[in-house]
Amino acid sequence: MESPNxxxxxxxxxxSNQELLRYSxxxxxxxxxxKAQEKLKNARVLVLGAGGLGSPAAxxxxxxxxxxxVLADGDTVELSNLQRQVxxxxxxxxxxxxxxxxxxxxxxxSDIQVxxxxxxxxxxxxxxxxxxxxxxxxxxxxxxxxxAVNAACVASRTPLVSAAAIRGEGQITVFDSRDAASPCYRCxxxxxxxxxENCSTQGVLAPLVGVMGSLQALExxxxxxxxxxxxxxxxxxxxxxxxxxxxxxxxxPACPVxxxxxx
Numbered sequence: 068m069e070s071p072n073x074x075x076x077x078x079x080x081x082x083s084n085q086e087l088l089r090y091s092x093x094x095x096x097x098x099x100x101x102k103a104q105e106k107l108k109n110a111r112v113l114v115l116g117a118g119g120l121g122s123p124a125a126x127x128x129x130x131x132x133x134x135x136x137v138l139a140d141g142d143t144v145e146l147s148n149l150q151r152q153v154x155x156x157x158x159x160x161x162x163x164x165x166x167x168x169x170x171x172x173x174x175x176x177s178d179i180q181v182x183x184x185x186x187x188x189x190x191x192x193x194x195x196x197x198x199x200x201x202x203x204x205x206x207x208x209x210x211x212x213x214x215a216v217n218a219a220c221v222a223s224r225t226p227l228v229s230a231a232a233i234r235g236e237g238q239i240t241v242f243d244s245r246d247a248a249s250p251c252y253r254c255x256x257x258x259x260x261x262x263x264e265n266c267s268t269q270g271v272l273a274p275l276v277g278v279m280g281s282l283q284a285l286e287x288x289x290x291x292x293x294x295x296x297x298x299x300x301x302x303x304x305x306x307x308x309x310x311x312x313x314x315x316x317x318x319x320p321a322c323p324v325x326x327x328x329x330x
Contacts, residue, residue: 082105086132086178089132090104090131093131093132099292099294103291106292107131108132110134110201111200112137112202112203113202114136115205116139117138117154118206119152119208119232119276120206120208120230120232120279121140121152122153122154123153123276123277123284125154125168126153126171127281127288130175132178133287133291134180135179136182137182137183137200138165138181139186139188139196140165141186143163144164145160148164151271151276154171155167165183165185169183193215194223196219197223197225198222202225202290203225204228205227205228206230206280208231213256220251221251221324224244224245228241229242230279230283232276234269234271234272235275235305236306238279239283239301240297240301241286241297243296244325249299250317250318251325253319254316254322275304278306279304299316300313301314
């Protein structure tokens with residue numbers, strides 16, 4: 068029997084009553100709980116691109132309670148974006164995408180912080196932004212940006228959630244340089260082999276980007292909460308036939324980006 072003088076350790080919950088109610092469907096999950104929700108609250112996620120993939124990714128990161136979301140995109144909203152970029156509406160046409168997106172995210176969750184960068188990040192600015200994030204979610208639409216983001220994440224050992232969608236085909240994977248066995252984006256694609264296809268020239272099925280962007284948010288939330296993410300697994304989605312394939316990825320020992328230096 069416990070002595071009446073036995074000290075008890077009380078768990079300190081860093082969530083308000085309103086937050087406990089808002090995220091109750093998270094905290095009741097045995098794989099998640101209050102501590103994981105607190106990790107989300109204290110997290111900083113960099114989302115590169117506020118378009119087709121970035122829209123659902125950012126929306127679910129905001130609704131899930133990620134404390135700080137940094138949005139980087141240098142484009143403005145156009146009519147042709149509205150077919151799939153659900154962060155924006157007709158009244159946002161000609162506005163900076165990051166401004167429109169920030170308004171949408173704050174409307175969903177006024178407790179989070181949204182920082183905006185009205186530019187396409189590269190060079191030192193990209194390296195600094197990646198290093199300051201707990202997770203980077205790459206929602207860009209071109210190989211040059213993806214290679215640059217990958218290099219920045221490898222250098223800073225920041226987990227990277229990468230996805231792409233075009234026509235009716237989608238793919239997603241996670242690269243995590245904290246894991247010695249994890250490949251990087253450059254292990255998967257050689258720069259000389261990368262094509263220039265994108266949605267503006269090839270088209271894309273609108274709900275497909277919703278599927279892939281939502282999965283990016285899912286993988287980011289899993290990383291932040293301490294759950295296992297899809298590291299080393301490339302998931303390919305055929306939207307027309309609603310079929311998934313999985314390819315196991317290995318680290319390239321000769322990768323010019325992530326291979327350890329030769330002694």
